[in-house]
Amino acid sequence: MNWIKKVLHIGEKIKKVIKKRATKEEIESSDWTSCCKGPVLKKDLEDNLWVCDACGKHHRISCRQRFDIVFGKNNYEILETPIPQDDPLNWKDSKTYKERLEIARKKTGQECAVMIVKTKINNIDITAGAFDFAFIGASVGAAEGEALIYGIQNAIDKKTPFVLFTAGGGMRMFESLIALSQMTRTTLAINELKKNNLPYLVCLTDPTAGGITASFAMLGDIAFAEPGALIAFAGKRVIQATVKEELPSDFQKSEYVEKCGFVDLIVHRKDLREKIGSILSILLKKNSAINSVSNETSEDNRTLTKAAS
Numbered sequence: 001m002n003w004i005k006k007v008l009h010i011g012e013k014i015k016k017v018i019k020k021r022a023t024k025e026e027i028e029s030s031d032w033t034s035c036c037k038g039p040v041l042k043k044d045l046e047d048n049l050w051v052c053d054a055c056g057k058h059h060r061i062s063c064r065q066r067f068d069i070v071f072g073k074n075n076y077e078i079l080e081t082p083i084p085q086d087d088p089l090n091w092k093d094s095k096t097y098k099e100r101l102e103i104a105r106k107k108t109g110q111e112c113a114v115m116i117v118k119t120k121i122n123n124i125d126i127t128a129g130a131f132d133f134a135f136i137g138a139s140v141g142a143a144e145g146e147a148l149i150y151g152i153q154n155a156i157d158k159k160t161p162f163v164l165f166t167a168g169g170g171m172r173m174f175e176s177l178i179a180l181s182q183m184t185r186t187t188l189a190i191n192e193l194k195k196n197n198l199p200y201l202v203c204l205t206d207p208t209a210g211g212i213t214a215s216f217a218m219l220g221d222i223a224f225a226e227p228g229a230l231i232a233f234a235g236k237r238v239i240q241a242t243v244k245e246e247l248p249s250d251f252q253k254s255e256y257v258e259k260c261g262f263v264d265l266i267v268h269r270k271d272l273r274e275k276i277g278s279i280l281s282i283l284l285k286k287n288s289a290i291n292s293v294s295n296e297t298s299e300d301n302r303t304l305t306k307a308a309s
Helices: 003-020 024-028 042-047 063-071 097-108 142-158 173-195 236-243 254-259 269-308
Strands: 032-035 038-041 076-079 114-121 124-131 162-168 200-208 222-225
Touching: 032 042, 038 042, 063 114, 063 124, 063 269, 076 142, 097 173, 114 142, 114 269, 124 142, 124 269, 142 162, 142 173, 173 200, 200 269, 222 254, 222 269
Parallel strands: 124 162, 162 200, 200 222
Antiparallel strands: 032 038, 076 114, 114 124
């Protein structure tokens, strides 16, 4: 066999090996996933709230899985949020944006990356939202912005706190400036929530980055984070190349971000329900006291006005 035939023969062998490798779809539908100790049964992870019992890694979960864990299995009502026009810019690269949306919707069972629900925690009515990273990396476009604003407006109308579980890489490039404008729109909506003296709690999950971090994710009255979650704006390599210094190994992890003052509390997934309920009870009692004092002051003012007249 001459060298040309040998090269061709090796090439055919490589093709056969590649063909035998599992596809992305096969991996996702498998009963197994990987963690620190190698293959792990998804069922075992699910029984432990999708947290590795060996290293404590909090695996990414869907919106419904998160709501089931924090609020109780099906103990919430999913709200139907507005869905703007798909693909307003007629984007196309290796696939059209419409094709990507269709794949994401089929994969997650959601119309967009954000799901909004109304539920209770410690007998407190709340509005809550969460991101699903499986939906185009939980990036934010017009539909996600509308969902967040709808959720915040519902909280204002019903006079409930708003609790948000963030994830995602930032604003969705397929929508360009339309996506970027959601940073401003959601920030203005949160300002209205705060004007109404309604608590806004944020739980940062892995990963929370880019324009999400630069807007609504960092505006919470209290900022929780799951252990080991990536919380960042620009990527670590970009920053390292800019500052020309070696960065700590835990740089941009939730524990590091807590030390820098951007996170108030690191909370294990199993403790989130209790912590959120306790904080809301405290905040709502404080708000009731403020409103009571405000009402008494208003009554005193009216009495003084009558006396003066």
